[in-house]
Amino acid sequence: MAEDILLKHEDLISELKHYLGNPKFDLIFKSKIAGLTKPEQFLMKMEMTRLSQPIxxxxxxxxxxxxQVKPYDHNGKQHFMDETAIEVFEAALKQHGGYTLAVYEAVMNTENNHRVLQRKATEKIAEQAIDDSLNTNIIKFASYENRREERMNYSIKVTVEYNDKKSIAASTSDISLSGCKIKLATRYVLKKGHLIAMRLVGLEQDFELGLKNGIQYEVVAVENISKEFNHIRLK
Incomplete structure (x- = not known):
């Protein structure tokens, strides 16, 4: 599963996050993931793309x-953050060149966040249990609570194939690691349960995905948005 792969490479993702915003990120990224399989490289690319999206x-x-939380204005919008979060926010803004999902996640994972403190306390108890030689099954709590099933509003060009229809032009309106929603002309009839193959041509322009046959998706729902277009939900 995609989540298992990302969890497996959690340390690598954390390392790559530090290079986001660097002018040489693409070169660094390619060198860091060179030893991964094509599907793993693709998921790493998707995760970095997700984190780089302006929000x-x-x-x-x-x-x-x-x-102590206080109002903080940024680009005409008022947030409520404490001094620690403000420092993280401003440093992350400088690194990423704007307010992206990576900035938001950095702010939501500061050292004095109650959720982070609770997780660390749980991990400390688990470590103490090991030290005390107790016969305890340890549960590792992943650090990607904000990532799971996160969908990003991200429009890229794609092509769709199903039945005898080839290379139908479409575009994504949101995308996650386990599904997406595409905008497709109404003249192409898709129904719930249909299987399609989709190529992410917008990503393939600058990244070698190695997915010659596309990615297999199943149609979950079809939503009519106008006379010309439908939204097709896929998993």
């Missing part, structure tokens, strides 16, 4: 951190 998400840390 307009409201940040409200009231009741979520140990520090």
């Amino acid at each position: 307009a998400r409201f940040i409200d840390l009231r009741g979520l951190v140990t520090g």
